Amino acid sequence: MTVFIIRRLMQSVIVVLVMSFIVFVGVNIVGDPVEMMISDEATQEEREKVIKSMGLDQPWHVQYGHFVQGVAQGDLGKSFVYGEPALKIIVQRIPATFELALAALVMAVVIGIPLGVYSGLKPDGRLSKAIMAGSILGFSLPTFWVGLMFIMVFAVMLGWLPSTGRGDAVPFLGIDVSFLTMDGLSHLFLPALNLALFKISMVIRLARAGTREVALQDYIKFARAKGLSMRRVVLVHLMKNIMIPVVTVLGLEFGGLIAFSVVTETVFAWPGMGKLIIDSIQSLDRPVIVAYLMITVLIFVIINLVVDVLYSILDPRVRLQDVKS
Amino acid sequence: MHFCKSLAAASVAAVSLMAPAAFAQTLTIGLGTEPTSIDPHYHNLGPNNQIAAHIFSRLVEQDHLQRLTPGLALSWKAIDDTTWEFKLRKGVKFHDGSDFDADDVLFSMDRGANHPNAKASFKLYSHGGGKEFIKVDSHTVHVKTPKPYPLMATDLSNVHIVSSGAKGKWEGEFNNGNQTFGTGPYKFVKWVKGEVLEFERNEAYWGDKPHWQKVIIKPIKSSPSRLAALLAGDVDFIDQVPTVDVAKLKKNAKISLSQGVSNRVIYLHLDQHRDPTPFAKGQDGKDIKNPFKDVRVRRAISKAISRDLIIDRVMEGVAIKAGQLLPDGFFGRSDKLKPEAYDPEGAKKLLAEAGYPNGFVTTLHGPNDRYINDAKIVEAIAQMLTRVGIKTTPDTMPKSVYFKRAKNNGPKKPPEFSFILVGWGSGTGEPSSPLRSLLATYNKEKGWGAANRGLHSNPKMDEVLEKALASVGDDKRAALLAQATEIAIGEDVGIIPLHYQVNTWAAKKGLKYQARTDERTVAFGVKPE
Numbered sequence: 001m002t003v004f005i006i007r008r009l010m011q012s013v014i015v016v017l018v019m020s021f022i023v024f025v026g027v028n029i030v031g032d033p034v035e036m037m038i039s040d041e042a043t044q045e046e047r048e049k050v051i052k053s054m055g056l057d058q059p060w061h062v063q064y065g066h067f068v069q070g071v072a073q074g075d076l077g078k079s080f081v082y083g084e085p086a087l088k089i090i091v092q093r094i095p096a097t098f099e100l101a102l103a104a105l106v107m108a109v110v111i112g113i114p115l116g117v118y119s120g121l122k123p124d125g126r127l128s129k130a131i132m133a134g135s136i137l138g139f140s141l142p143t144f145w146v147g148l149m150f151i152m153v154f155a156v157m158l159g160w161l162p163s164t165g166r167g168d169a170v171p172f173l174g175i176d177v178s179f180l181t182m183d184g185l186s187h188l189f190l191p192a193l194n195l196a197l198f199k200i201s202m203v204i205r206l207a208r209a210g211t212r213e214v215a216l217q218d219y220i221k222f223a224r225a226k227g228l229s230m231r232r233v234v235l236v237h238l239m240k241n242i243m244i245p246v247v248t249v250l251g252l253e254f255g256g257l258i259a260f261s262v263v264t265e266t267v268f269a270w271p272g273m274g275k276l277i278i279d280s281i282q283s284l285d286r287p288v289i290v291a292y293l294m295i296t297v298l299i300f301v302i303i304n305l306v307v308d309v310l311y312s313i314l315d316p317r318v319r320l321q322d323v324k325s
Numbered sequence: 326m327h328f329c330k331s332l333a334a335a336s337v338a339a340v341s342l343m344a345p346a347a348f349a350q351t352l353t354i355g356l357g358t359e360p361t362s363i364d365p366h367y368h369n370l371g372p373n374n375q376i377a378a379h380i381f382s383r384l385v386e387q388d389h390l391q392r393l394t395p396g397l398a399l400s401w402k403a404i405d406d407t408t409w410e411f412k413l414r415k416g417v418k419f420h421d422g423s424d425f426d427a428d429d430v431l432f433s434m435d436r437g438a439n440h441p442n443a444k445a446s447f448k449l450y451s452h453g454g455g456k457e458f459i460k461v462d463s464h465t466v467h468v469k470t471p472k473p474y475p476l477m478a479t480d481l482s483n484v485h486i487v488s489s490g491a492k493g494k495w496e497g498e499f500n501n502g503n504q505t506f507g508t509g510p511y512k513f514v515k516w517v518k519g520e521v522l523e524f525e526r527n528e529a530y531w532g533d534k535p536h537w538q539k540v541i542i543k544p545i546k547s548s549p550s551r552l553a554a555l556l557a558g559d560v561d562f563i564d565q566v567p568t569v570d571v572a573k574l575k576k577n578a579k580i581s582l583s584q585g586v587s588n589r590v591i592y593l594h595l596d597q598h599r600d601p602t603p604f605a606k607g608q609d610g611k612d613i614k615n616p617f618k619d620v621r622v623r624r625a626i627s628k629a630i631s632r633d634l635i636i637d638r639v640m641e642g643v644a645i646k647a648g649q650l651l652p653d654g655f656f657g658r659s660d661k662l663k664p665e666a667y668d669p670e671g672a673k674k675l676l677a678e679a680g681y682p683n684g685f686v687t688t689l690h691g692p693n694d695r696y697i698n699d700a701k702i703v704e705a706i707a708q709m710l711t712r713v714g715i716k717t718t719p720d721t722m723p724k725s726v727y728f729k730r731a732k733n734n735g736p737k738k739p740p741e742f743s744f745i746l747v748g749w750g751s752g753t754g755e756p757s758s759p760l761r762s763l764l765a766t767y768n769k770e771k772g773w774g775a776a777n778r779g780l781h782s783n784p785k786m787d788e789v790l791e792k793a794l795a796s797v798g799d800d801k802r803a804a805l806l807a808q809a810t811e812i813a814i815g816e817d818v819g820i821i822p823l824h825y826q827v828n829t830w831a832a833k834k835g836l837k838y839q840a841r842t843d844e845r846t847v848a849f850g851v852k853p854e
Contacts, residue, residue: 030726031725031726031728031729032728032729032732035728035729035732036724036728037368037444038444038445039369039370039445039752040749040752040776041449041752041758041762041775042445042449042775043449043772043775044735044769044772044775045769046445046446046448046449047775049446050443050444050445053442080444081361081444082361082362082518083362083442083444084497089518093519151550151557155553155554155557155559156553156557159557162559163550163554163556163559164543164551164553164554164559165520165521165543165545165554165559266546266550267547267549267550269543269544269545269546269547271518271519275519275546276519279519279546281725282723283725284725
């Protein structure tokens, strides 16, 4: 397993490097950051000074060379807009986004699995049909619309929850988290639910399909014949076997939740990474875009690795060494 | 679902428990923009300057109509042709308790021009025209220029004064509050990027004390979310209300709106340099000589556009039609120029006279995320022009792409486009800045024509503008600036002005905002009714 993990990590370094090259070239084709940044009234001389200070007077391959040199020393470049290291700006935003993504993930599991298993066990029941119809809505309604509706209903009309922003944060294990305060939780609830809605629907469907398949297997019949309680059959024998697809998909989706919760973060003015990347794209803050995507790739690689390890724990038939071939 | 319910119930309880904790003296603002730094010399940009105005003062302040009023300088006058004298206010203290004097002025002017990390520096204002600052005594400063320089006070109304204790300290020390000491109405408390910005009242402020003791600013970029935050009562006051919501909000008894015309004019540039120009073809698709070089064609385009219709339908009535660079009430504006009246027949006649009885084919380019309703304006104009025979295709794109392609690098590297929509806000509150940047002949040495994307050029206008920029007497300068505008827009149609943007702010009932022409949103402008 150690060999497997080392090999994987080495592969991921190559992936990150290739990615940085593609993104670097890509963002250099689009737009002119100086035009975005400079004041209208600037003179030609002023403009040239700024171009020079950002190193944009060099051809792109020279710029890329400087960038790679910096990366080798752990420096991902300075943000054009804020003038601070791009890495620092992104890292500052990570706790907010992680918190939101984790809350959404927890909601997806806690709400999705029981509903999915229930509708898998009683596929023809009325409640099951209602759950399945609801999951179609969860899939098909656009996130930004649902987000705005949440705000309209729960914040504007009912006044139960705050409309936007992040609540009071307190330090926890050295990072600022908001889910430990009531104010923080009340701010977290709507955006997390908004982000989770799609995932809940997906988990319901996966759990239902898995349940229907597993429920007919011989070992379930045997367990019931043996006289085990329904509770034990479902919670131990059935659950364990439907978890593999759910863990795989949730693992991958978690990466997506962290990296691309752009819409939810924008609608709820959540100060996370998704909002940062969209702001950076709009202002053509190239160093932040490149650094952000590199970190995203890294997150995906790590999550995939964790999923693979989890597999081997959930299903003893999976041997990690096999992947090598 | 039980989990959801109990969480929701708990949150409701929490919210209602916290309600009494909110202070009546606190103002919470939902802002559509966020500054890139709190350092007032780091980035000369609207969102930064409006935040800096809370913490820092300037020698000369601009009021809500951009008229000059005394700031840290009590008075100023030209003591000879090339020297201005500024008498400084006495007894003013920075937020850290240190005294304000002439050394801080000299230091701030130098820092504004030479900030090593500046994204857009203040050099144009602090050192433009070859200014040299001389300390006469602790509260008198002389500014010398090689030539007479009438815009002195206007220029200095753009440079914020910081304490000379900030020597060698740059934006990082300002963003975290270590060195964020000004003499303005508010003291800096904290800034968490993307999340919140907090101020508290400066009880020792030299001017009128602001009403709010504490100010919390939350950046909410998405317009519907910002409005929802106001309606939900999470914020007391928002800026940049979208034009589509204005009519509905006017009927809402819980909301009070403030509107005011801005210094931003939306206009069209036409390529008056290249021949042929890339985006003008004959009806048969073949190259023709550049029609935009003919003043009759430019005037025909102006006549073919119904400004009333654009304002009524596209802008929902929230704009004022334009015939020059600045709206009513500004210094140096011409009384003779009126918005061109809609006259499609006259336009056709002019086109025929110019040798285009059947019109021609062109493309109007514009941004779609920069000005209020910009893409819709481009589409409307394209239809109006097509009706008089100029077959126009609208083409809009995000500003990040648009401004690179519309960039003017002088006659050798003109913009990619021939016919474009742009806007211009006059930070100085008078027409010399747009005349110099948009309409004066491109001249890198003088810094003229930097944003002249149509490469318009008229030596006669340049000459009048040159004279205006050297006239110290206000009346004479105003007359010359008006004359330059009349030549550039009235006679030459160098650009085609469309309308002035009107900005809308919304507050909860009982609060009123004094609308500003410089589009700034400032906490000290919000007062109880």
